[in-house]
Every structure is written in C-alpha cells, then in structure tokens.
Amino acid sequence: MSEQKNTYRSIFLWGDKKIRPLEEGVRALVKEQFGLTEADLDQKYLYSDDEVKLDIAPALSEKQLNELQTICGNENVKTDDYNRALHAHGYFFGELLKLRKESIETPPDVVVYPKDEQEIVQLLAFAEKEKLAITPVGGRSSVTRGVETPQGGISLDLSENLNRILEVNEINHTVTVEPGIMGPVLEKHLNKMGYTCGHFPQSFEYSTVGGWVAARGAGQASTGYGKIEDMVLAMHVVTPVGIIQTKDYPASAEAWDLNKTFIGSEGCLGIITQVTLKIRPYRPKNTASASFIFKDFETATLMMRKAMQSEIGVPHLFRISDPVETETAFRINGFVNSMSDKFLKTLGYKNNSRCLMFVSIEGDKNYTLLVKKRMKKLAKKHHGFYIGGSPTKKWLKQRYESAYMRDPLMDAGIMTDTVETAVPWDKLIPLWKAVRTYLESREKSYVMVHISHVYENGANLYFTFLSPMKKGDEVEDYRVYHQGLIDTIHENGGSLSHHHGIGRALAPWMENEMGSTAMGLMQAVKDHLDPKGILNPGNTLGLRSKI
Ligand SMILES: Cc1cc2nc3c(=O)[nH]c(=O)nc-3n(C[C@H](O)[C@H](O)[C@H](O)COP(=O)(O)OP(=O)(O)OC[C@H]3O[C@@H](n4cnc5c(N)ncnc54)[C@H](O)[C@@H]3O)c2cc1C
Structure with missing residues (x-):
C-alpha cells in the first residue's frame, strides 16, 4: 500500500514508504505476548496522515536567502514546510514518536543541496558569518538523533547533487x-x-x-x-x-x-x-553458506569465539540468534511442530534454549569451501547441528525487508526499537543476561538478541525489543526505558555503540564513558576546526558548540 505524499506519515515511514502488512506469524505472536485482539492490531495508532504544516517560519532574511541562492542556485535552496520537516529528524524511536504526534519543534530554516566542494566552502563561510548552524545529512537514516537541527539553521543535504x-x-x-x-x-x-x-x-x-x-x-x-x-x-x-x-x-x-x-x-x-x-x-557464485543449531547460546558463542581465534579462516557473515530470537524465527517460518522440529528436539535441541547460527564465506572458491568445512568441523565439536545452507541464504534474501516491520507494529501501538553494543568475550554472556533481565523487567515486553559482528577479541550484541506503548505518555515512557537500557549496558562493560554512532541520543553518557581528558581532547579538535561552533551543534557526541 503506497502512502500519500507530503504527510507526516510519509516522513517517518521507512524506505520505499510502502506498508507491508504484518505476517500471520508475527500477528499471532504479538497478540499472544501482549494480550491483544485483531482489532488492536488493525488500529491506526498515531497514524499522522495530515499534511505537514509547520508553526515556525524560516528565521532567515531575504538577503540571507539570496546569498544562499547565489552560492547553490535557486533550485537548490528550499524553505517549504515539507522539506524542512523532512530534514528535522532521522529514525531514532523518540523522533518517530514525535513525528507521529505531528510535533516538529526545531526544523531547519532552510535545506540546501550543494553541487560541489567549492559551494560547501562558501556555505561554511556564509554560516560562520551569519552565525547559523549547519548540519550535513546523507540518507537521514540516523537512529541516534544525529541529523536533528535543535538550533535550526541550514540542513546541508549531500544526497541530491553530490553522489557521483x-x-x-x-x-x-x-x-x-x-x-x-x-x-x-x-x-x-x-x-x-x-x-x-x-x-x-x-x-x-x-x-x-x-x-x-x-x-x-x-x-x-x-x-x-x-x-x-x-x-x-x-x-x-x-x-x-x-x-x-x-x-x-x-x-x-x-x-x-x-x-x-x-x-x-x-x-x-x-x-x-x-x-x-x-x-x-565480487564472486557471488563462490559464496559458501552454512547454518547450524546449537543447544544453547553459551555453546554457540563459545564456538564462534574459537572460530575467530583459531585462524581457520573468517566468515563474512557470522551471526547467532539467542533462544528467543531463534524460536521467533522458527515460529514465524512455520517450523515449530514440523517433523524436523520434532526430530531436533529428540536430539536435545530444545526450544527456548537452542540457537541458530548463520555463516557465509566469500572469496576464492577453494577458500570458501575450505573455511566452510572447518566451520562445520568446529561446530560439530561443540554439538552444533548442521542444517544446510538454505536458512542462511533465506535470511540474506529478506535482510532488508525486516526493517519494514516497525511501521505496522507502531501503527498497532507497539514500541519497537533496537539498541546495540560491542563487548569483549569475557563480558558477553553476563551483559546479554543483564540487559535481557532489564528489558524484561518491563511488564509485557518481548526481547530478541543476536550477535552479528564478530572479532577475535569480542563481538557486538544487538537487542530488539517490543512492548505496548504507554498511551498518552509514549515519549517520556520510552525515554525512561531507553535510559535504563543504556545505563545497564554501560554498567556491564558494553560500548555505547558498535555501529549506530552516538548522535544526541547517547551523548549524555559520553563524558562518563570517555573521561574528561579524552572529552577535552575531542573538544579541542572541535574548537580548532570549527571555532564558531556552527557544525551540527546541540550536544552531538557530547561536544559543546558556541552557537
Ligand atoms: C532500519 C535501519 C537499519 C539500520 N541498520 C544499520 C546497520 O546495519 N549498520 C549501521 O552501521 N547502521 C545502521 N543504521 C543506522 C544508519 O543507517 C547509519 O548510521 C548510516 O551510516 C547513516 O547513513 P546516512 O547516509 O543515512 O547518514 P545520515 O543519517 O544522514 O547522517 C548520519 C550522521 O552523519 C553525519 N553526516 C552525514 N553525511 C555527512 C558528510 N558527508 N559529512 C559529514 N557528516 C555527515 C550527519 O550529520 C549525522 O550526524 C540503520 C538505520 C535504520 C533506520
């Protein structure tokens, strides 16, 4: 279903802006977990299909606009409500909530689309002269409040004309x-x-x-x-x-x-x-894939660590789903209670304990086959049951589709978010347990975890959590839950981020995480390169800005 243009909804929906209805398996699971009815799932909660209308007019004089137009060309300077709203947010869950509430507090005053490096040089000089914030954006897919414009100013969109x-x-x-x-x-x-x-x-x-x-x-x-x-x-x-x-x-x-x-x-x-x-x-025909089931998360993780530390070759995709994520995948794909499921259980691969592992290796044909063989051998040593290459290939095929599940879940009033961290091997299992316990301490929550980026010295942990929103108080309720989550990760030795970055969402933890000397160094670099503090101001990375 294609959504209408120029609405708040068209801003926050992901990707191609087409809603994929929830699969039957997901509907059944959500209903069961949260005690919802079909009608609950079909509601249009905070649907926000009104046309965007901003209360705040651009705070720029005609002279300033003329200067921008002279630098970039009239067609590359936009001050209409829709473009300003579009550039006011990324995809952080709190931002999505605000968009669904049609609340855009600090849009940029103007969006500009420079065509080359020289124009950017001129734009920075202009922003310094006029004391205007300037925030670069690409795809605006930040999930850490990295592209917000708390000081208004210029949103510098690089995706339109600087993409060769x-x-x-x-x-x-x-x-x-x-x-x-x-x-x-x-x-x-x-x-x-x-x-x-x-x-x-x-x-x-x-x-x-x-x-x-x-x-x-x-x-x-x-x-x-x-x-x-x-x-x-x-x-x-x-x-x-x-x-x-x-x-x-x-x-x-x-x-x-x-x-x-x-x-x-x-x-x-x-x-x-x-x-x-x-x-x-690029040699896709050579890619070797393997999928395994392990009896529990600890053993799967141990095999993964051994694989990374034994110099037997490194997979490109290397991934373990924890027991809840594994069971969810089995359930949604209709595997539960199948003949294969019953067979696996007789071998001791019990539900709510077993874990799926995906492996794929790219490169020279002999290399990929050799590494796959070694992975199979190591997995077998750790009682990993080989289930062929298809589950991994199937996962890879639908990889970008799962991002579209968040929109219909939010339409049904369900908080849906992800947070990730990096952790050394010796802290991985304790952190997994502690964060799980924290997330599950909320009444009616559903938590899935996986490892998807692996190193000799540790790995990431990626948490996906679902829970009915606290209606009427969604933003504050989420803020408090998210704060406790990051505190728990931090206290248990995980990094603030493995790959999403810091933005403004994680900035409040930076001083404590880095220490004041390191933050002072970062601030000194910032002050040297950006003495007037015009670049992405408003506490991004925990840095101070002068405007
Ligand atoms: C559904 C979904 C899935 C995601 N999955 C992943 C994932 O698997 N791995 C991952 O790493 N991230 C993931 N992300 C987060 C996000 O996509 C990444 O951070 C991505 O790298 C951001 O790229 P972008 O072009 O959208 O940048 P934007 O969101 O536009 O900007 C991100 C930050 O970079 C700055 N910036 C952008 N362009 C420039 C530039 N040219 N010069 C200086 N600064 C610039 C911005 O000011 C902002 O602070 C996901 C996000 C979503 C919504």
Missing part, C-alpha cells in the same frame, strides 16, 4: 566517490565491473557513503570485510578553517591517522566531500 562515482582504480583496488551516493548505486556499479564494496548495513538501500563514514557504521558482512573504518583509505573534509585531504597510501606512519579523526565525527568537525574506499573482487 569519481574513479574506480582497478590497479589499487579502490573506488573514490562523492559522499551522497547511496549504497545500491555504488554497489551496482562496482558489481558490473566485478567488484564489491562489502559494506551492507540494514539501511544500505537508503543511506550514503558519507553517512556510513561519519557515523562509523558496520554492515552485515563486517566480520569478513571489516567496519567502515577498515575500508576508508582517503578522504576530503571541508572544515570552516580549511580543507583536509588525506592520501590513498596503503599504510602510513605520518603521525596519527587523520582518517580516524573524521570517521565517527558525525558532522561536528567538517563536511566529508570525497571518500576513497577499498574494493574487493
């Missing part, structure tokens, strides 16, 4: 792109030439290279290809005090790594205008 592939260097195995290019455009181009970028976040179809780098993300195949910080070789960053260009050396000992200063800088230090990424050969 500048060079594919087949000798060096690199691609150089402008920041606003979206995942599928880049990947399609590379695939045609026999390469892949290897970065596939769940938001792949609607996020940009600039956003991947600025928010320090990870894709589903990161165990093999690495996080985005492992892929960046060089970049251009336009700052208010000048342009910084790093070079595409394969390695360097020229003091500290400046790329790393800007990877994860979330628009606070400069505008990323060009990125050179590593590319790899």
Whole structure:
C-alpha cells in the first residue's frame, strides 16, 4: 500500500514508504505476548496522515536567502514546510514518536543541496558569518538523533547533487566517490565491473557513503570485510578553517591517522566531500553458506569465539540468534511442530534454549569451501547441528525487508526499537543476561538478541525489543526505558555503540564513558576546526558548540 505524499506519515515511514502488512506469524505472536485482539492490531495508532504544516517560519532574511541562492542556485535552496520537516529528524524511536504526534519543534530554516566542494566552502563561510548552524545529512537514516537541527539553521543535504562515482582504480583496488551516493548505486556499479564494496548495513538501500563514514557504521558482512573504518583509505573534509585531504597510501606512519579523526565525527568537525574506499573482487557464485543449531547460546558463542581465534579462516557473515530470537524465527517460518522440529528436539535441541547460527564465506572458491568445512568441523565439536545452507541464504534474501516491520507494529501501538553494543568475550554472556533481565523487567515486553559482528577479541550484541506503548505518555515512557537500557549496558562493560554512532541520543553518557581528558581532547579538535561552533551543534557526541 503506497502512502500519500507530503504527510507526516510519509516522513517517518521507512524506505520505499510502502506498508507491508504484518505476517500471520508475527500477528499471532504479538497478540499472544501482549494480550491483544485483531482489532488492536488493525488500529491506526498515531497514524499522522495530515499534511505537514509547520508553526515556525524560516528565521532567515531575504538577503540571507539570496546569498544562499547565489552560492547553490535557486533550485537548490528550499524553505517549504515539507522539506524542512523532512530534514528535522532521522529514525531514532523518540523522533518517530514525535513525528507521529505531528510535533516538529526545531526544523531547519532552510535545506540546501550543494553541487560541489567549492559551494560547501562558501556555505561554511556564509554560516560562520551569519552565525547559523549547519548540519550535513546523507540518507537521514540516523537512529541516534544525529541529523536533528535543535538550533535550526541550514540542513546541508549531500544526497541530491553530490553522489557521483569519481574513479574506480582497478590497479589499487579502490573506488573514490562523492559522499551522497547511496549504497545500491555504488554497489551496482562496482558489481558490473566485478567488484564489491562489502559494506551492507540494514539501511544500505537508503543511506550514503558519507553517512556510513561519519557515523562509523558496520554492515552485515563486517566480520569478513571489516567496519567502515577498515575500508576508508582517503578522504576530503571541508572544515570552516580549511580543507583536509588525506592520501590513498596503503599504510602510513605520518603521525596519527587523520582518517580516524573524521570517521565517527558525525558532522561536528567538517563536511566529508570525497571518500576513497577499498574494493574487493565480487564472486557471488563462490559464496559458501552454512547454518547450524546449537543447544544453547553459551555453546554457540563459545564456538564462534574459537572460530575467530583459531585462524581457520573468517566468515563474512557470522551471526547467532539467542533462544528467543531463534524460536521467533522458527515460529514465524512455520517450523515449530514440523517433523524436523520434532526430530531436533529428540536430539536435545530444545526450544527456548537452542540457537541458530548463520555463516557465509566469500572469496576464492577453494577458500570458501575450505573455511566452510572447518566451520562445520568446529561446530560439530561443540554439538552444533548442521542444517544446510538454505536458512542462511533465506535470511540474506529478506535482510532488508525486516526493517519494514516497525511501521505496522507502531501503527498497532507497539514500541519497537533496537539498541546495540560491542563487548569483549569475557563480558558477553553476563551483559546479554543483564540487559535481557532489564528489558524484561518491563511488564509485557518481548526481547530478541543476536550477535552479528564478530572479532577475535569480542563481538557486538544487538537487542530488539517490543512492548505496548504507554498511551498518552509514549515519549517520556520510552525515554525512561531507553535510559535504563543504556545505563545497564554501560554498567556491564558494553560500548555505547558498535555501529549506530552516538548522535544526541547517547551523548549524555559520553563524558562518563570517555573521561574528561579524552572529552577535552575531542573538544579541542572541535574548537580548532570549527571555532564558531556552527557544525551540527546541540550536544552531538557530547561536544559543546558556541552557537
Ligand atoms: C532500519 C535501519 C537499519 C539500520 N541498520 C544499520 C546497520 O546495519 N549498520 C549501521 O552501521 N547502521 C545502521 N543504521 C543506522 C544508519 O543507517 C547509519 O548510521 C548510516 O551510516 C547513516 O547513513 P546516512 O547516509 O543515512 O547518514 P545520515 O543519517 O544522514 O547522517 C548520519 C550522521 O552523519 C553525519 N553526516 C552525514 N553525511 C555527512 C558528510 N558527508 N559529512 C559529514 N557528516 C555527515 C550527519 O550529520 C549525522 O550526524 C540503520 C538505520 C535504520 C533506520
């Protein structure tokens, strides 16, 4: 079902803006867990299909608008309500709630779509002169309040005009792109030439290279290809005090790594205008897939750790669902009570304890087959039952679709959110248990957990939680629940984020997490590159800004 244009709803719906009705299995599960009826599920809670109308007019003079138009061209400067509302939010759950309540408190005054680096240089000079905030955005898929505009000002949209592939260097195995290019455009181009970028976040179809780098993300195949910080070789960053260009050396000992200063800088230090990424050969026919069932989460995790530490080859996709997530997948896919299910139970793979593991290995044919064989051997040693390659392939196929479940669940009044962390191996199981216990302490909650990015020294944990919203008090209720969740992760030795970044949502924990000396260093870098404090102000990353 396609949704109407120019409504609040058309802003917060994910991706292609088409609602996928909840699958029967999901409906049954939600009804059972939360004691809901069919009518409850079909309600249109905080549906928000009104046309966007903002109460706040752009706080810009005609002269200021004229200057912006002179820099970028009339057609690339927008002050209409819809475009300003569109650029006021990302996809943080609290933001979605506010949009559903048709409450846009601090939209940008103007949205501009620069066409090249020189225009960005001029825009930063203009923003400094006029003391205006300037917030870069790519796909606006931030889930950490990274693209909000609490100080209004300029939303600098890089996705419209700065989205070209500048060079594919087949000798060096690199691609150089402008920041606003979206995942599928880049990947399609590379695939045609026999390469892949290897970065596939769940938001792949609607996020940009600039956003991947600025928010320090990870894709589903990161165990093999690495996080985005492992892929960046060089970049251009336009700052208010000048342009910084790093070079595409394969390695360097020229003091500290400046790329790393800007990877994860979330628009606070400069505008990323060009990125050179590593590319790899694209050989999908060689991909080897394997799926296993383990008797419990602890044993599955142990096998995963051994695999990462034994130098037997590294899978690209490596993933374990905890018992609740496993049972949910089995139930939704009609596996529960099938012949295979009964057979597995007789072998001791009991429901509410067993765990699914997905593995896929890319690369040279002999390599992928060898690693798969070794994974099977190691899994067997840990009583992992091999169930073939199909479940992994099936999961990969529907990977981007599951993001669409959140909209119909929210329409039914159900809080649906995800939070992730990175944790060393020795703290992983205690953290998993502690966070689970916290999330389940809420009356009527349903919590699924998986590991999806794996390292020699630890892994991430990704929590998905569902719970009926507290009607009338949704925003504050969520804020308190989310705060307790991040506190629990922090107290149990997990990072504030593994791949979503910090934004404003996690900024309040930064000082405690980093320590005052480290925060002072980050602030000093910010103050040097952005002395007037115009870049993504309003506590992003926990940094102070002067405007
Ligand atoms: C359904 C869903 C699934 C997701 N799954 C994943 C996942 O699997 N892995 C993952 O890593 N993330 C995931 N995310 C989070 C988000 O998609 C990532 O953070 C992504 O990298 C953001 O890219 P973007 O182009 O949308 O950036 P935006 O959201 O537009 O911006 C993100 C941040 O980067 C800054 N920024 C953007 N472009 C530039 C630039 N050129 N120069 C300087 N700063 C810039 C912005 O100011 C902002 O602070 C998911 C989000 C959603 C909604």
